[in-house]
Amino acid sequence: MRIEKSIIATHNEKKIESHREQFSFLGSQLEKKNVNADQVIQNLIDFQIAIPSWALGSGATRFGRFSIGGEPSTLEEKINDVGIIHALTKSAGAISLHIPWDIPEDTEALKELAATHNIEFDTVNSNTFQDQENQEYSYKFGSLNHMDERIRKQAIAHNLEVIEYGIALGSTSITVWLADGASFPGQADFRIALQHVQASLQEIHAALPADWRMFIEYKPYEPNFYSMVIPDWGTSLLLAEGCGENAWCLVDLGHHLPNTNIEQIVATLLMKKKLGGFHFNDSNYGDDDLTVGSIRPYQLFLIFNELVADIESNGSYPQLAWMIDASHNLKDPLEDLIQSLEGIRIAYAQAMLINRAELESAQQENNVTVCQQILQDAFRTDVRPIIREARLRTGGAISPLELYREADTREHLIKERGMKSIASGL
Ligand code: AFD
Ligand code: MN
Ligand code: MN
Numbered sequence: 001m002r003i004e005k006s007i008i009a010t011h012n013e014k015k016i017e018s019h020r021e022q023f024s025f026l027g028s029q030l031e032k033k034n035v036n037a038d039q040v041i042q043n044l045i046d047f048q049i050a051i052p053s054w055a056l057g058s059g060a061t062r063f064g065r066f067s068i069g070g071e072p073s074t075l076e077e078k079i080n081d082v083g084i085i086h087a088l089t090k091s092a093g094a095i096s097l098h099i100p101w102d103i104p105e106d107t108e109a110l111k112e113l114a115a116t117h118n119i120e121f122d123t124v125n126s127n128t129f130q131d132q133e134n135q136e137y138s139y140k141f142g143s144l145n146h147m148d149e150r151i152r153k154q155a156i157a158h159n160l161e162v163i164e165y166g167i168a169l170g171s172t173s174i175t176v177w178l179a180d181g182a183s184f185p186g187q188a189d190f191r192i193a194l195q196h197v198q199a200s201l202q203e204i205h206a207a208l209p210a211d212w213r214m215f216i217e218y219k220p221y222e223p224n225f226y227s228m229v230i231p232d233w234g235t236s237l238l239l240a241e242g243c244g245e246n247a248w249c250l251v252d253l254g255h256h257l258p259n260t261n262i263e264q265i266v267a268t269l270l271m272k273k274k275l276g277g278f279h280f281n282d283s284n285y286g287d288d289d290l291t292v293g294s295i296r297p298y299q300l301f302l303i304f305n306e307l308v309a310d311i312e313s314n315g316s317y318p319q320l321a322w323m324i325d326a327s328h329n330l331k332d333p334l335e336d337l338i339q340s341l342e343g344i345r346i347a348y349a350q351a352m353l354i355n356r357a358e359l360e361s362a363q364q365e366n367n368v369t370v371c372q373q374i375l376q377d378a379f380r381t382d383v384r385p386i387i388r389e390a391r392l393r394t395g396g397a398i399s400p401l402e403l404y405r406e407a408d409t410r411e412h413l414i415k416e417r418g419m420k421s422i423a424s425g426l
Pocket of ligand 2 (some may be wrong): 177217252279325
C-alpha cells in the first residue's frame, strides 16, 4: 500500500478553496504582526521528525495488548508504513530503528526502499533492557551498571554492534536508554553503579565514528522503582560531560516526575550546548506515551518557545534529533502518529509567532501581565492553515488524517498483511 500522488491531488482539489480562505485570513493577521509567513512555512518544511520503528504496531499495557491488524512485521513493512505517513504529511522523513527488534539484513536494499519514500535512517537505539536470544548473560540485574564486568562488557559490545548496523544504513547517532537501577533500598551501591555506567558509556563514546553522536536518555522510575542510575537531566549531563564532545542529553517528555518544568530543563541544556534531541509524547501521570499535544499542548508550546528563542539568538538551527516516542494501544498507530506530528508542528509554529523583542522589553520592565499576554497571544493563534500550506507546497495532503481514512489505508494493510501480523516492540 502506497499513497499515490494522484489521490493526494484529488483530495487537495476538494479542499483547496476553503484552505485558501483560511490561509489568507491567517496570512493577513500575521502580516499585521510583522510575522514573515514564508519563513515560518520554510521552517516547517525543513522540520522533519523521525518515526520510531516500534510505534507502528499496537502497544501493550502491562495488562494486555489488542492488535489492530495489518501491523508491519518486517523492517520493509515498517519503512513502508513510515512512507505512508510521510507521503501524507511530508514531515516524517526519517525512521529510527531499535536493535534487535529490527535487524537490518540487506542494508543496500533497505536503503533503496527508504529512498523511494524519501526517508532517511535516523538514530539507532540499543536494547539492554531485555534479554536477547542466544545471549550469554542476563540483564535482569542491570547492564552497563552491572556488578559483573562480563555483563558490562556484553552490554557495551551490543551497543558497538548497534553502531555498526547504523553505519551500514547511514545513521549518525545512537540513543542509549538504560533500565539500570534498583527496586529496593540497599540493593545497589549508588556510587559504584554510576561509576560503572560512566565508564561503560565512555567506552561506547570512544568507539563512535567522528561524525556520530551518542544521546543519553534519563528517566526517574520504571522499570526500577527505587532508583534509576540515570534518573534525571542532571545525571545525563554529568555523564555526557564525562564522555566528551560527542555525547549529548536526550529529553523524553514522558521521563519526568509530575509537574516538572521541562521547558526550564530544555533552556539549561541548550545553554550548556548539550541538548541532543527529543522524544516527543504526552502524559498525564508518568511515562504514559500518549499522543503529542493530547494532554498538555501549552507545555509543549513553552518547550518550543525555548527552542525557538535559542535558534533566533544563535542564528542557526541547532542540530537536534527529533523523534516521536509514543505507544498506541487504543488508536490506529498511523493515525496516532499523524496526530502527534500535527501536535508538534502546531507548537513549533505557534512558538515562531512570539514577538521576542516585545517579550524581552516586557521582561526588562517586569511587566508580568504583558509577558503572559505575549505568550498566550501566540499560543491562542490557530496556526493550522499555515501548517496545511507547508504541506500543500511540498506535495502532502491538506488533511492527512481524512485522506488516510478516505483511502481505506488500514483496510488495505490488513488485506496485504493479514489480521494477525504483529510488529515487534513492547
Ligand atoms: C523507553 C525509552 C526509550 C526506549 C523505548 C523502548 O523511552 O526511548 O527506546 O522506551 O520502547 O521508555
Ligand atoms: Mn524515549
Ligand atoms: Mn519512555
